[in-house]
Amino acid sequence: xxxxxxxxxxxxxxxxxxxxxxxxxxxxxxxxxxxxxxxxxxxxxxxxxxxxxxxxxxxxxxxxxxxxxxxxxxxxxxxxxxxxxxxxxxxxxxxxxxxxxxxxxxxxxxxxxxxxxxxxxxxxxxxxxxxxxxxxxxxxxxxxxxxxxxxxxxxxxxxxxxxxxxxxxxxxxxxxxxxxxxxxxxxxxxxxxxxxxxxxxxxxxx
Amino acid sequence: xxxxxxxxxxxxxxxxxxxxxxxxxxxxxxxxxxxxxxxxxxxxxxxxxxxxxxxxxxxxxxxxxxxxxxxxxxxxxxxxxxxxxxxxxxxxxxxxxxxxxxxxxxxxxxxxxxxxxxxxxxxxxxxxxxxxxxxxxxxxxxxxxxxxxxxxxxxxxxxxxxxxxxxxxxxxxxxxxxxxxxxxxxxxxxxxxxxxxxxxxxxxxxxxxxxxxxxxxxxxxxxxxxxxxxxxxxxxxxxxxxxxxxxxxxxxxxxxxxxxxxx
Numbered sequence: 001x002x003x004x005x006x007x008x009x010x011x012x013x014x015x016x017x018x019x020x021x022x023x024x025x026x027x028x029x030x031x032x033x034x035x036x037x038x039x040x041x042x043x044x045x046x047x048x049x050x051x052x053x054x055x056x057x058x059x060x061x062x063x064x065x066x067x068x069x070x071x072x073x074x075x076x077x078x079x080x081x082x083x084x085x086x087x088x089x090x091x092x093x094x095x096x097x098x099x100x101x102x103x104x105x106x107x108x109x110x111x112x113x114x115x116x117x118x119x120x121x122x123x124x125x126x127x128x129x130x131x132x133x134x135x136x137x138x139x140x141x142x143x144x145x146x147x148x149x150x151x152x153x154x155x156x157x158x159x160x161x162x163x164x165x166x167x168x169x170x171x172x173x174x175x176x177x178x179x180x181x182x183x184x185x186x187x188x189x190x191x192x193x194x195x196x197x198x199x200x201x202x203x204x205x206x
Numbered sequence: 207x208x209x210x211x212x213x214x215x216x217x218x219x220x221x222x223x224x225x226x227x228x229x230x231x232x233x234x235x236x237x238x239x240x241x242x243x244x245x246x247x248x249x250x251x252x253x254x255x256x257x258x259x260x261x262x263x264x265x266x267x268x269x270x271x272x273x274x275x276x277x278x279x280x281x282x283x284x285x286x287x288x289x290x291x292x293x294x295x296x297x298x299x300x301x302x303x304x305x306x307x308x309x310x311x312x313x314x315x316x317x318x319x320x321x322x323x324x325x326x327x328x329x330x331x332x333x334x335x336x337x338x339x340x341x342x343x344x345x346x347x348x349x350x351x352x353x354x355x356x357x358x359x360x361x362x363x364x365x366x367x368x369x370x371x372x373x374x375x376x377x378x379x380x381x382x383x384x385x386x387x388x389x390x391x392x393x394x395x396x397x398x399x400x401x402x403x404x405x406x407x408x409x410x411x412x413x414x415x416x417x418x419x420x421x422x423x424x425x426x427x428x429x430x431x432x433x434x435x436x437x438x439x440x441x442x443x444x445x446x447x448x449x450x451x452x453x454x455x456x457x458x459x460x461x462x463x464x465x466x467x468x469x
């Protein structure tokens with residue numbers, strides 16, 4: 001077994017995930033009258049209106065920690081740029097010509113940057129929407145567009161993220177729950193990272 | 207049921223503020239002291255417990271000062287921005303008689319209606335965290351009474367009736383004012399919001415801004431975009447994402463370790 005995510009990384013990830021799910025569900029409840037039943041499930045419209053901003057703030061804070069922890073590992077290298085051009089092949093499970101990845105593949109890196117940007121937008125526009133009676137009208141008129149658009153992008157990204165980790169790449173979920181992956185998994189999906197970690201272990205063994 | 211309306215003939219308003227008092231009395235609102243802005247105006251703006259404000263606009267043309275008194279309140283738009291923006295089912299309703307009314311049991315206090323309103327009318331109460339505005343005295347009109355402000359107006363500046371009747375009356379009055387020398391007199395019933403159930407006769411309809419009324423109010427375009435195409439985009443991405451990933455699994459299946467090349 002190879003260690004992939006330590007306890008700190010797993011803790012931050014699940015803090016982000018839990019807050020995201022609450023913020024997304026309570027947000028969807030206030031997004032359309034057809035989804036208002038979600039508010040009923042979560043304790044009623046007034047509760048959702050009162051707690052959604054707090055859920056969002058904790059989410060943004062947790063994502064801030066995540067950003068600080070991972071940003072340095074998420075820079076795209078030259079292989080990643082080729083990977084992005086070949087991503088349709090990756091998606092079709094026909095990986096000939098798709099360059100090997102490091103600890104994170106280019107798709108994961110892009111998700112990281114996109115979610116970080118969307119969260120910043122959600123946070124800023126959310127602070128404006130929180131206080132309609134105080135915030136200037138022009139800012140609110142912008143925020144009513146920015147907030148849902150960033151949320152659509154963010155939820156869309158997370159649908160893909162959940163699919164990839166829980167269904168499309170077996171063995172991934174355990175990396176985030178228990179923290180480790182099998183050598184076979186690492187070799188197949190993150191070859192450069194596999195070579196790096198096993199080399200370090202070899203050197204240690206020597 | 208016929209749509210009811212309120213006609214405000216600004217040329218007859220003497221600024222007595224009886225309508226303000228009647229509104230507070232009938233709706234059982236506590237009067238709270240506010241900011242003194244150096245004019246005769248009771249308050250600078252509407253408040254969550256103050257739904258009817260006479261604005262004392264001081265307007266200067268060619269060195270001559272006109273004192274344009276204007277009853278400021280919810281316009282009860284035919285195409286209401288507050289209703290468009292509201293996410294809570296049944297919180298903002300249109301009554302059979304055309305009145306836009308807030309149902310506070312269903313209001314969640316998000317304040318989106320404040321942003322959706324082209325006239326900046328709804329106000330959030332800091333204590334109840336719900337939004338309030340003129341109800342056109344729906345509790346009076348329901349039993350055949352006229353709104354409290356109209357009942358009390360001493361100069362017949364305010365009239366209550368069916369919208370069709372009042373629009374005709376307003377046009378007649380505008381013609382009268384024109385014959386009287388106010389060449390620009392006209393009716394304020396802005397079409398950008400489908401017309402309003404609060405109709406004004408203005409002595410100078412070419413310049414409603416001098417009364418503090420927007421020239422061509424519409425539901426803000428960002429609100430229309432948000433509640434229209436953006437909503438559609440969201441549905442496409444959410445449903446497309448879920449169905450797309452599902453069918454991706456059906457077609458391509460999971461990535462298995464042993465399928466990787468050159469192992």
